[in-house]
Amino acid sequence: MRLILVSNRLPVQWDGTPNVGGLATGLSSFLSHWKSQGHEVIWVGWPGKSIPEKEQNLYAKKMLQEHGTIPVFLKQKLADSFYNGFCNKTIWPLFHYFTANCEYSDITFDSYEEANEEFAKTIRSIYQPGDWVWVHDYHLFLLPGILRNEFPNILLSFFLHIPFPTFEIFRLLPERFRTKILKGLLGADLIGFHTQSYTQYFLRSLLRCLGIENERGIIYFQNHLTKTAAFPMGINVEQFSKYANSIECDTIANQINTNHKNLKQILSVDRLDYTKGVLQRLNAFELFLKQNPNWIKRCKLVLVLVPSRTDVSSYQSMKRAIDEKVGAINGSFGTLDWTPILYQYKGFPFEELVPLYKNTHVMLVTPFRDGMNLVAKEFLVSQRNGMLVLSEMAGASAELPEAILVNPNDLSGMANAIRDAIEMDETEILTRNQMMISRLKENSVMDWANKIYLETEETAKRNQNFQTKSISPNSELLLPKTKQPIFILFDYDGTLVPFQSLPHLAVPSKDLITSITKLSQIANVSIAIISGRDRKFLESIFTGLPLHLVAEHGAWHKAPLEPEWTSLFHSHLDWKKEIKTHLDEFTKRVPGSFTEEKEYSLVWHFRNADPDIGLNAAREMLDELSQISSNSGFFIQRGNKIIEVREYGTGKGKAAMKILPNKEWETFAFGDDTTDEDMYRELPETAITVKIGKSETIAKYRFQNTDDVHLWIQNLINYLTKVS
Numbered sequence: 001m002r003l004i005l006v007s008n009r010l011p012v013q014w015d016g017t018p019n020v021g022g023l024a025t026g027l028s029s030f031l032s033h034w035k036s037q038g039h040e041v042i043w044v045g046w047p048g049k050s051i052p053e054k055e056q057n058l059y060a061k062k063m064l065q066e067h068g069t070i071p072v073f074l075k076q077k078l079a080d081s082f083y084n085g086f087c088n089k090t091i092w093p094l095f096h097y098f099t100a101n102c103e104y105s106d107i108t109f110d111s112y113e114e115a116n117e118e119f120a121k122t123i124r125s126i127y128q129p130g131d132w133v134w135v136h137d138y139h140l141f142l143l144p145g146i147l148r149n150e151f152p153n154i155l156l157s158f159f160l161h162i163p164f165p166t167f168e169i170f171r172l173l174p175e176r177f178r179t180k181i182l183k184g185l186l187g188a189d190l191i192g193f194h195t196q197s198y199t200q201y202f203l204r205s206l207l208r209c210l211g212i213e214n215e216r217g218i219i220y221f222q223n224h225l226t227k228t229a230a231f232p233m234g235i236n237v238e239q240f241s242k243y244a245n246s247i248e249c250d251t252i253a254n255q256i257n258t259n260h261k262n263l264k265q266i267l268s269v270d271r272l273d274y275t276k277g278v279l280q281r282l283n284a285f286e287l288f289l290k291q292n293p294n295w296i297k298r299c300k301l302v303l304v305l306v307p308s309r310t311d312v313s314s315y316q317s318m319k320r321a322i323d324e325k326v327g328a329i330n331g332s333f334g335t336l337d338w339t340p341i342l343y344q345y346k347g348f349p350f351e352e353l354v355p356l357y358k359n360t361h362v363m364l365v366t367p368f369r370d371g372m373n374l375v376a377k378e379f380l381v382s383q384r385n386g387m388l389v390l391s392e393m394a395g396a397s398a399e400l401p402e403a404i405l406v407n408p409n410d411l412s413g414m415a416n417a418i419r420d421a422i423e424m425d426e427t428e429i430l431t432r433n434q435m436m437i438s439r440l441k442e443n444s445v446m447d448w449a450n451k452i453y454l455e456t457e458e459t460a461k462r463n464q465n466f467q468t469k470s471i472s473p474n475s476e477l478l479l480p481k482t483k484q485p486i487f488i489l490f491d492y493d494g495t496l497v498p499f500q501s502l503p504h505l506a507v508p509s510k511d512l513i514t515s516i517t518k519l520s521q522i523a524n525v526s527i528a529i530i531s532g533r534d535r536k537f538l539e540s541i542f543t544g545l546p547l548h549l550v551a552e553h554g555a556w557h558k559a560p561l562e563p564e565w566t567s568l569f570h571s572h573l574d575w576k577k578e579i580k581t582h583l584d585e586f587t588k589r590v591p592g593s594f595t596e597e598k599e600y601s602l603v604w605h606f607r608n609a610d611p612d613i614g615l616n617a618a619r620e621m622l623d624e625l626s627q628i629s630s631n632s633g634f635f636i637q638r639g640n641k642i643i644e645v646r647e648y649g650t651g652k653g654k655a656a657m658k659i660l661p662n663k664e665w666e667t668f669a670f671g672d673d674t675t676d677e678d679m680y681r682e683l684p685e686t687a688i689t690v691k692i693g694k695s696e697t698i699a700k701y702r703f704q705n706t707d708d709v710h711l712w713i714q715n716l717i718n719y720l721t722k723v724s
């Protein structure tokens, strides 16, 4: 299989030197593994610099040959506005909760859209059906949507390397931006996040911003389903631990240490970024020295800062502030024979980074926010007897609770953590680290990527199944095939008429009533309206028409033009009073919701409630009711923004079979809801069953909306009048 990996930056810079950063490091080792299994990989990304047009062909050839990468060429002005602008001045600060650093600009968002289109253009030129396309990170939120539109069957994953913020933060984005971002992401088959919390925040934003619900992390949107889940990214454990245990690593570790043999090493390694909390870390180190003078001249802080986003002005000023702080600490605590901070503003090759980890007694990873943080993990598998001090705001903290967890805003807490770590008993460190390391071994970067692949493939299969059911209302497959009489069952809400904010507002148009009347007058055609509505409502809508009316999901039946309703089932209704008090409590608690009482059922509606509060309450209600439902004579059904509690033994399936005059008749059934699934299940195998809308179904076919049902009725009338 061929993998097309897409990220903003390539693993190498424009001149071929390696790119440092979590994404590049993590993915590179997965790719070597993937290739070693006989797969092909192409990495698509922006080279980080604008390449003059006349050099582009030659450059692209060289990058493909030497590094297996395909460059996306962006003009300098576009790259600047897209990358330095929307990516790094809007999304990056916002998603890391630095709201005060955010700029919201239509101009940079337009560039963001344009750049995503450019990426799509490059992929279009190489994509072949069967490829797996894996898009990475916040620079390319719109790309999955663009690709899905062009290639409906593309196998497509998206992984977000940074945090997804809570809804209150996400909603700060202007509506145009946030809607496009959410919809863009839904083009993927799978969206992966580092943690369960980020996944939940994303799902909540979907619900709050677009009213899109999910079923255990699966979202149905525009005839396509997307799975969301947490996949905590791992590291190449073997690569780090193998090298850490080599003689070469020991030699380098000893060389580095020659001048500081008696000093306990505290280490800090980050790309230079305000989210990493470097200045705060320095303040904590300073406080630690002040409060623990016994450690003066007995420890040193090695501060490695890898240059990053050097052309963004806020990064330049942060760099100056760090330089000054390092100078101030070294100036006031240092002596002629001891410098507390060894400051390195550069990246180190892997072969030197690992020995640095290995020499470390205390590793400080204290970002204000971090999607995951791989440095913490790399340190753990490389260290000899070092203790990790880890920010609880890093995604990694969910997997590494045995580290000393700190709040990066709590200076004295951090200073105490440095003291506790540096003074921690060796066996305690060993015990804690062993637990963390064994967890890391179980989830290497290879396992991470394999899981993502398998889940994407599985979701794509479900999507295929989902799409094959979609059918045009004009299709011949939906016309009668025999000379048998025809029996048609229509659900009401969501099938014949669209949903409205209040149930009594959902009434059919005159045209629809005319069509149904016409259809019902054709010889050998019988129609049943089979609904959850009560008798009174159905009678008021279809009065005088020769239809079967079935109310309350099959509890009541009125044959065509008969004056009386008859009960289809015997019932006791012992449960109703108690359940009503439960539902009424929820109604009081959730503004906009209400309880509807029918003869054989109770319905709690939350369509008009705040979507988030409504859904949470609905989940709670399901949980509560299911605990009292066994042997209580009722059952619970989740519908479209409703929860219905019904007398056991009733249901549209059983009702449909009771009123169907003959199993040999050509039967058609249309419905949109979970209550209609009973019908599809119970009707004869030969019945044509059609689901309206998106969620999963056992019906044979799917229509998009109620308009399709109207078209089908029209089509059938035309057909039947022609053949008769």
Ligand code: GDG
Pocket: 020, 021, 022, 023, 025, 026, 160, 161, 162, 233, 269, 270, 271, 304, 306, 346, 347, 348, 349, 350, 353, 370, 371, 372, 373, 374, 375, 376, 378
């Ligand atoms: C983003 C998210 C998420 C650093 N200095 C050197 C060096 N590095 C390598 C480390 C590590 C990587 O860079 C840094 O990864 P992080 O995960 O710590 O952070 P980001 O770059 O911000 O990455 C982050 C990550 O994506 C993955 O999803 O964890 O939350 O922000 O691998 O080893 N490598 C070398 N020399 C250095 O001096 N060779």
